Amino acid sequence: MLVGLALLACGRGATGRPAALAVTDDAGRRVNLVAPAARVVSLAPSLTELLFALGAGPQVVGRTTWCRYPAAAAAVPDVGDGLSPNLEAVAARRPDLVLLYHSPLNETTAAQLERLGIATVLLRQDRHADVARHARLLGVLTGHPGAGDSIGRVLDSVVAAAAPPARVRVAIVVWDAPPTVIGAGSYLDELVTLAGGANVFHDLAAASATVSLETIVHRDPGVIAILPDADAVMPPAWARRPEWRAVRAVRAGRFLVLPAELFGRPSPRAPEAVLELRRLLARETTP
Amino acid sequence: MILDVRDVTYRYPGAARDALAGVSLALDPGEFVAVLGPNGSGKTTLLRIALGAVRPAAGEALVGDRRAHDWEPQALARAVGVVPQREESAFPLRVRDAVLLGRYPHLSPWAPAGAADYAAVERALRACDALPLADRWLATLSGGEYQRVRLARALAQEPRLLVLDEPTASLDLRHEMELFERTRLLAVPEGLAVLVITHHVNLATRFADRVLLLHDGRPAAQGRPGDVLTRGTVERVFDWPVAIAQFDGAPQIVPLRRPLEVR
Amino acid sequence: MRWVLLGLAAAGALGAAVVLGPAAIPLAELGTSPIVRDLRLPRALLAFLVGGALATAGTGLQGLLRNPLADPFLLGLSGGAGLGVVLAIALGWGGPWGLPVAAFAGAMGAMVLVYRLGLVSGGALDPRTMLLAGVAVGAFAAAVTTAIVSLAEASQLRNAFLWLWGGLSGASWQTVAVLAVYAPVPLAVLAAAARPLDLLALGEEPARYLGADVERVKRRVYLAASLLTAAAVAVSGVIGFVGLLVPHLARLVWGHRHGALLPAAFVGGGTLLTLADTLARTVVAPRELPVGIVTALVGVPVFALLLRRWGAP
Numbered sequence: 001m002l003v004g005l006a007l008l009a010c011g012r013g014a015t016g017r018p019a020a021l022a023v024t025d026d027a028g029r030r031v032n033l034v035a036p037a038a039r040v041v042s043l044a045p046s047l048t049e050l051l052f053a054l055g056a057g058p059q060v061v062g063r064t065t066w067c068r069y070p071a072a073a074a075a076v077p078d079v080g081d082g083l084s085p086n087l088e089a090v091a092a093r094r095p096d097l098v099l100l101y102h103s104p105l106n107e108t109t110a111a112q113l114e115r116l117g118i119a120t121v122l123l124r125q126d127r128h129a130d131v132a133r134h135a136r137l138l139g140v141l142t143g144h145p146g147a148g149d150s151i152g153r154v155l156d157s158v159v160a161a162a163a164p165p166a167r168v169r170v171a172i173v174v175w176d177a178p179p180t181v182i183g184a185g186s187y188l189d190e191l192v193t194l195a196g197g198a199n200v201f202h203d204l205a206a207a208s209a210t211v212s213l214e215t216i217v218h219r220d221p222g223v224i225a226i227l228p229d230a231d232a233v234m235p236p237a238w239a240r241r242p243e244w245r246a247v248r249a250v251r252a253g254r255f256l257v258l259p260a261e262l263f264g265r266p267s268p269r270a271p272e273a274v275l276e277l278r279r280l281l282a283r284e285t286t287p
Numbered sequence: 288m289i290l291d292v293r294d295v296t297y298r299y300p301g302a303a304r305d306a307l308a309g310v311s312l313a314l315d316p317g318e319f320v321a322v323l324g325p326n327g328s329g330k331t332t333l334l335r336i337a338l339g340a341v342r343p344a345a346g347e348a349l350v351g352d353r354r355a356h357d358w359e360p361q362a363l364a365r366a367v368g369v370v371p372q373r374e375e376s377a378f379p380l381r382v383r384d385a386v387l388l389g390r391y392p393h394l395s396p397w398a399p400a401g402a403a404d405y406a407a408v409e410r411a412l413r414a415c416d417a418l419p420l421a422d423r424w425l426a427t428l429s430g431g432e433y434q435r436v437r438l439a440r441a442l443a444q445e446p447r448l449l450v451l452d453e454p455t456a457s458l459d460l461r462h463e464m465e466l467f468e469r470t471r472l473l474a475v476p477e478g479l480a481v482l483v484i485t486h487h488v489n490l491a492t493r494f495a496d497r498v499l500l501l502h503d504g505r506p507a508a509q510g511r512p513g514d515v516l517t518r519g520t521v522e523r524v525f526d527w528p529v530a531i532a533q534f535d536g537a538p539q540i541v542p543l544r545r546p547l548e549v550r
Numbered sequence: 551m552r553w554v555l556l557g558l559a560a561a562g563a564l565g566a567a568v569v570l571g572p573a574a575i576p577l578a579e580l581g582t583s584p585i586v587r588d589l590r591l592p593r594a595l596l597a598f599l600v601g602g603a604l605a606t607a608g609t610g611l612q613g614l615l616r617n618p619l620a621d622p623f624l625l626g627l628s629g630g631a632g633l634g635v636v637l638a639i640a641l642g643w644g645g646p647w648g649l650p651v652a653a654f655a656g657a658m659g660a661m662v663l664v665y666r667l668g669l670v671s672g673g674a675l676d677p678r679t680m681l682l683a684g685v686a687v688g689a690f691a692a693a694v695t696t697a698i699v700s701l702a703e704a705s706q707l708r709n710a711f712l713w714l715w716g717g718l719s720g721a722s723w724q725t726v727a728v729l730a731v732y733a734p735v736p737l738a739v740l741a742a743a744a745r746p747l748d749l750l751a752l753g754e755e756p757a758r759y760l761g762a763d764v765e766r767v768k769r770r771v772y773l774a775a776s777l778l779t780a781a782a783v784a785v786s787g788v789i790g791f792v793g794l795l796v797p798h799l800a801r802l803v804w805g806h807r808h809g810a811l812l813p814a815a816f817v818g819g820g821t822l823l824t825l826a827d828t829l830a831r832t833v834v835a836p837r838e839l840p841v842g843i844v845t846a847l848v849g850v851p852v853f854a855l856l857l858r859r860w861g862a863p
Contacts, residue, residue: 084700175709177649178719178838204837210712211572213719214589215836218573240646242722246588300671340758364761371759377616377751378806388752391745392761399809444760 023137026102026130027110027122036143037097037119041090043082044101046125046265048073050134051099053151053268056142062093069261085109091116097141099123126207127187128159131266151268158194158270166198168284170256171221171249176238178210187266188258192225195277217246223284224249225256227263256280288349289366289448289480290314295336295346306332307343307504314480316447319471321491322484324501325525330484333501334452337482338367350448364392368441370434372452376425382436383421386411389443411443414473431462438466442473448480449473455487463487467494492516492537500524512537552803553814560598560817563824567594570828572835593721597827597841598820599729600718600782601792603737605819607775607782608793609800609812610740613747614771615677621794622779625684629691630660631783632714636695639710640702649713650720650784657780660687665772675768716787716842718827725785732781736774737816743771744808751806791845792819795853802856822849 021033041062042048048067051060057072064082067073079093080086082101087109090098098113100106102124110120121141123134132155139148170192172182182188183204192199200219201211224247226236235255244250258280262273292312298305307329314320322330335341336348339355348355351366358366368389376385389411390404412418415435420428428436434454441449451470455463467483471494474481485491491498492512500507500515502524508515516538518531528543568580568590575583607622614620634656638648664687668680699707746767749757758764782789796819797811804810826844833839 081700175712177713178717178840180709180712201836209837210717210840211836212831212838214585214831215572217585217589237646237648241720242724243589243592243720246584338759360758360763361761364759367759369756369759371753371756374753374756376753377613378618378801380751380806384805384807388749388760391749394745396742396745440760 021140023121023140025121025137026124027107029110029122031119031121031141033097033119033141037095037141039093039095040097040099040142041079041093041095042067042099043079043085043090043106044099044123045069045082046131046267047099047101047123047134047138048076049265049267050131050138050151051142054135054139054142054144054147056138056144059142061095062090087112091118097121099138125187125266126185128155128190128266128270131187131268131270132156132159135268155268155270158274159190161194163193164196166193166196168197168281169200169220169222170197170225170281171200171216171219171223172225172227172258173216174208174227176236176241176244179213179216180208180210181216183207183209187270188225188263191263191270191273191277194274195281197277197281213243213246217248221247221249223254223256223281225258227258227260230260254284256284288313288315289351290337290482291349292333292337293346293349295333295343295348297332297336297341297343299332305504307336309346310499310501310504310506311346312337312499312509314448314482316478316480317475319474319481319494319496320483321495321498322482322501323486323488323491323498324507327503328501328524329504330501331452332504334450334484338369338450339363361392364444364446366446367448367450368444368446369450370437370441370452370454372454372456374437380425381421382417382423382425382428383408383412385425385436386417386440386443389440392444407443407445408439411439414442415439415469430457431459431465434458434462434466438469446479448482450482450484452484453486454483455485455490463490470494488516489539492539493535516540556814556817556821560821560824563821563828564594564598567597567824567828570832572831572838588723589721592723592726593718593827594824595726596721596729596785597718597824599726599733600786600789600820601796601823601826602816602820603729603733603778603782604789604793604823605796605800605815606737606740606812607778608819609797609808609815610743610747610771610775611793612797613750613808614768614775615681616751616753617677617681618798619794620681621790622775622782623688623788623790623793625664625680625776626660626687626691627657627776627779627783628714628788629688629695630656630658630663631780631788632656632710633691633695633698634659635710635714636698636707639707640698649710650725653714653787654780654784656691657776657783660691661773661776661780663687674765675772677768680772712840714787715840716789717830717838717840718786719838720785729781729785733778736777739770739774740778741812743767743774744812747771747808748806786841789823789842789845791842791849792823795845795849796822799849799853799856 023031025031038059039061040059042051042060043064045067048063049069052070060076062079063073063076065078079089095118098118098120100110100120100122102122110122113120125131132152135151136148139145172188174180181201183206184202185205185207189199189202200221235253238244239250262276294309294311295307296305297307310333324330336343339358342356386408390400390407394400412421415438417435417439420432454466467490470481473479498512498515499509507524508520521529521540528545530541530543532539532541568586571590573585580586604622611620611622612618631653634652635649638652664680664683667683668675670676670679746762749760749762754764797815800811800814800818804814826848827841830839830841830844
């Protein structure tokens with residue numbers, strides 16, 4: 001996926017006409033803005049976080065109910081759900097740019113917003129490279145190209161970093177019935193590799209997939225990583241189910257809790273996440 | 288006495304008037320009795336009471352030695368065989384299997400049908416001249432053929448009382464006559480009691496020993512056809528001018544023409 | 551002869567379920583492998599019991615409703631179970647058995663509601679009214695479920711739908727034991743209703759005249775079929791097609807007498823689901839397909855084949 005950009009770094013040129021900002025989003029649509037967006041509605045928590053990281057926080061005029069990071073985001077008006085957005089609430093914020101999670105349903109929503117004269121961008125982040133790309137793209141669109149570039153470079157270096165030798169075999173379980181695990185298509189897999197772990201389901205290309213319980217038993221991870229809700233009880237209730245106890249790590253209670261704050265989605269804080277995960281994995285002595 | 292309905296009265300819930308009031312009917316083995324009357328005169332209600340499907344508000348209905356609703360369903364089905372007016376099988380069936388259903392009242396819950404049951408099915412099919420149809424699917428039968436099969440099923444129950452509810456409803460002349468001839472033949476020598484509920488007055492008078500004529504839920508007359516079907520009675524009950532002819536020793540109703548009032 | 555073939559098919563399906571799987575286990579180690587002992591064997595047995603329960607319930611309901619298109623989920627049970635599961639997740643009810651218990655309770659709620667709605671004057675159950683009530687209850691439950699899902703945090707509840715789409719991943723010796731103890735009673739009730747169900751096919755009035763205690767039979771068949779279906783949903787989510795197709799497959803070979811049809815449907819349904827589950831586990835290994843998709847993909851062509859050979863009379 002490429003990002004094309006035309007930009008005049010120092011404001012207006014000699015002719016006095018404003019520069020045009022043009023990018024291509026994840027749905028392959030060309031997005032053109034006459035000037036950096038002044039009123040942005042973000043309909044995805046990861047994009048909200050990215051906007052604030054770029055320094056574009058003051059330009060954010062609308063967020064979803066689930067956008068809770070950073071703390072400053074709470075002050076921004078809530079326009080409802082992000083997966084099936086409330087068009088009226090969004091339009092009421094008079095945005096000149098709306099960021100949506102890229103899904104087939106939202107392609108329709110984007111078209112509807114475009115008909116109202118509002119520019120829309122469809123973005124989806126599964127891996128850190130996506131966040132790097134979006135940082136640059138949103139940096140351009142919101143008038144913070146420098147910040148965008150700098151975040152992009154940090155994430156590029158995280159992704160390009162040499163992975164340390166894998167010492168711990170991990171399975172990242174996101175749901176118990178049916179057993180659903182994280183595969184190579186997800187940023188979580190990237191984090192595990194960078195933190196010195198090996199995702200036993202790295203051979204799965206998808207971001208997440210349903211697998212047979214017996215595969216988990218057979219691959220025998222040393223530890224099970226989970227992303228529970230803040231108030232969830234540990235170890236998880238499903239760990240007491242007889243069929244899950246066939247997994248050695250479950251029997252031994254070897255669970256790794258990944259706080260949703262840091263690990264719930266790919267974010268500019270990836271370096272922080274890698275460090276935290278490295279620390280957690282270091283506590284596991286059995287590979 | 289196989290059937291003894293004594294002075295029964297019944298009103299359907301929410302109805303303005305009684306469906307039946309003070310009706311009595313008794314049958315002995317070997318008797319062929321017809322219940323006649325216009326639509327809504329209570330014929331079907333009488334059948335339901337006689338078979339214990341509903342309880343009369345007054346009076347009682349006895350089948351054999353017990354009240355109709357005191358009979359255990361399977362035992363009652365061994366005593367009374369009914370050829371119902373309406374029937375449609377939800378699933379395809381062959382004739383032989385359909386007639387075998389008539390043996391179910393005789394089967395104990397876990398034992399399969401035995402040689403005696405299959406023999407009874409054969410006999411019933413033969414008595415109704417339905418043996419050639421035995422391997423056909425029900426859905427491929429004509430109205431008359433299906434009727435014979437249902438009669439065979441009722442006979443396979445080996446009942447003491449055979450009840451036919453509007454049996455000629457969709458039959459042509461030949462099949463109507465055949466049906467009545469056949470049931471008459473079964474009744475008299477075998478000692479079966481036969482109760483027929485029918486619209487077809489003229490056929491009933493030629494085959495029945497006794498008739499019960501109902502009018503608005505009340506018994507208009509009961510007795511030998513010749514005694515019951517007089518011109519005055521028929522005109523009152525059916526509300527239409529008629530002439531009574533005699534054929535074969537039985538009264539035959541001939542409806543007269545009457546110009547309709549034009550308003 | 552047909553029974554022998556069916557028995558062999560069942561044994562073959564169970565054998566395949568134990569021998570085959572994403573984790574390659576050599577034949578020699580089958581006896582000692584913990585994967586086989588703790589996962590594959592109970593899962594094969596559970597698939598057999600669930601498939602058998604659904605097929606038998608479907609047969610009973612088709613007889614009760616006098617409708618060859620009836621399937622165990624036609625009467626709102628899946629909607630009720632779904633609502634139970636979504637409520638359990640949204641309200642955080644839990645414990646390891648939270649979802650199965652909630653699904654069962656939801657299905658029971660739907661059953662009672664449809665029963666009450668299906669009663670017409672005189673305390674009699676009317677099949678046509680029950681059908682309409684089932685559709686209405688199912689639709690209502692689905693609507694409430696969707697409302698809850700759209701108002702709450704999406705991710706957990708989307709996982710609830712994954713569970714509902716059906717799967718035998720929750721199989722363990724415990725779930726097998728629960729089902730093995732629970733299922734015989736409703737199965738026996740259905741078996742005892744075999745002859746009355748034959749009679750009921752003629753219509754309620756003719757059935758009564760042939761000695762069936764029609765009201766009692768309708769009540770018992772409905773309750774037994776619903777109990778079997780609710781238990782199946784509780785342990786394995788909503789698995790479609792088995793309850794609808796297997797009775798028809800059985801009728802093509804064994805005819806319409808429920809005395810033969812019910813046991814044939816049980817064994818046939820068990821065989822079909824066990825095979826489907828083995829395929830679900832192995833076809834895209836290490837990933838797993840929802841078993842309901844496999845039952846459709848396997849069952850429908852088999853059905854079409856049999857229809858051509860034996861024909862629908």
